[in-house]
Amino acid sequence: MTADLDIVAAGMVTAVGLDAPSSCAAMRARLDGFQETRFLGAAGEWLIGAPVPLPRNWMGAKRLAHMAAAAIVEAFELIPEARGRTALILCLAEENRPGRLAPDSRQLLTQIEQIAEIASPIASRVITHGRPSGHVALEAARRLLASNATPFVIIVGVDSYLTSQTVNHYLARGRLLTPANSNGFIPGEAAAAILCALTGGAMRLTGIGMAREKAHIYNEMDIPFRGDAMTIAYKEAFAGSGRLHSDITLKMGDLVGETYWFQQCALAMLRTQRERSPVQPIWTLGGSLGNIGAAAVPAMLGWALSAVQHGYAPSGPILIEASSDDGACAAAVVEAR
Incomplete structure (x- = not known):
C-alpha cells in the first residue's frame, strides 16, 4: 500500500549512545553495547546483554518512561514548532510477553507524556505488537496526516528484554545467546522516536x-x-x-x-x-x-x-x-x- 509521509526528525536512547547522532555513529562503526549483566545462565555464567547506560538507575516502568521521553524531547529539539501540535503513537512489547516492565500501557503513556511535557491535539494511541509495532504505527500516522487531524505525528518505541522473568522465559526455550547456544539473541533495551509530517523531511x-x-x-x-x-x-x-x-x-x-x-x-x-x-x-x-x-x-x-x-x-x-x-x-x- 502507498504510505506517503516524511520523516523529519529522530531521537534515540540506546546501549551505544544517549542520543541519535552518537547512536547512529556507533552503529555505523559497528560498535556494540554488550556487557555482562546481573542475570545468570544455566551453567552459572553471567549472561551478556545490552543495557542503556542511563545517568540514574531508574527501574521498571519509570525506566521505560524516561528513556522514551528523552527520545521524544530530542526529536522536538530539532523541530520545536511541532510541540503542542503532535499526535503520539507509542509502540510497546507484546501484551503476552513474560516480564513486561510496564504491564499497564496507558499508565506508561501518561508517565511519558508528563515527563516529556507533551500536549497532544488528539488522543494518543498504544500499539503492542513488539518489533513490527513501528510499521503498524506508520500506517496509523499516514492516516492521521492524510485526514488533516494533526500536522505532526511522533512514533516512539520503547522496550526492554532485561528483566528476570523475560530472561528466564527465553533462556528456558533456548533462545538466548550463551556459550552453549550460538543460535540465540542478546537481550537489549532502547527507545527511539521519529517525527512524521506530510512534507518537510529529508x-x-x-x-x-x-x-x-x-x-x-x-x-x-x-x-x-x-x-x-x-x-x-x-x-x-x-x-x-x-x-x-x-x-x-x-x-x-x-x-x-x-x-x-x-x-x-x-x-x-x-x-x-x-x-x-x-x-x-x-x-x-x-x-x-x-x-x-x-x-x-x-x-x-x-x-x-x-x-x-x-x-x-x-x-x-x-x-x-x-x-x-x-x-x-x-x-x-x-x-x-
Whole structure:
C-alpha cells in the first residue's frame, strides 16, 4: 500500500549512545553495547546483554518512561514548532510477553507524556505488537496526516528484554545467546522516536506492507516455512512505492541473531527479486544493540534518516523489515527526498 509521509526528525536512547547522532555513529562503526549483566545462565555464567547506560538507575516502568521521553524531547529539539501540535503513537512489547516492565500501557503513556511535557491535539494511541509495532504505527500516522487531524505525528518505541522473568522465559526455550547456544539473541533495551509530517523531511516513506506468517518461530503444527508472510509484505511495500526488489540499494532489518530471521529474509528475497542487481548490503541492529523489541523500527528509521542526511547511505530506496515471534511480518520502503 502507498504510505506517503516524511520523516523529519529522530531521537534515540540506546546501549551505544544517549542520543541519535552518537547512536547512529556507533552503529555505523559497528560498535556494540554488550556487557555482562546481573542475570545468570544455566551453567552459572553471567549472561551478556545490552543495557542503556542511563545517568540514574531508574527501574521498571519509570525506566521505560524516561528513556522514551528523552527520545521524544530530542526529536522536538530539532523541530520545536511541532510541540503542542503532535499526535503520539507509542509502540510497546507484546501484551503476552513474560516480564513486561510496564504491564499497564496507558499508565506508561501518561508517565511519558508528563515527563516529556507533551500536549497532544488528539488522543494518543498504544500499539503492542513488539518489533513490527513501528510499521503498524506508520500506517496509523499516514492516516492521521492524510485526514488533516494533526500536522505532526511522533512514533516512539520503547522496550526492554532485561528483566528476570523475560530472561528466564527465553533462556528456558533456548533462545538466548550463551556459550552453549550460538543460535540465540542478546537481550537489549532502547527507545527511539521519529517525527512524521506530510512534507518537510529529508526522507520519505513510499510503501508499506504487512502480513502474518503461519509457520512462525513457535510453529507447533510443522507447517513448512517458506517465508510467505514476509514475501507478501515485500510485495505490498514494493507495489506501494512503485519499485522493484532490484531497485533496493540497502536493507535494514531487526535480525536479532537467530537463524530463523535470516532464513525468512533470504526466502523473501529469493521469492521477490527477479532482476539482476548489485549486492544489497544489510544493516542490522542486533550486532550493536541486541534485541530491542518495539524500539526496533523507529531506531532503524532514525538510523536511515541519519545515513541519508550525512550521505553515507547508498543512493536509492531503502527496505526496512521487522517481524515478531507470533508471525507478524512487515516491510517498508523509504527514499531520500
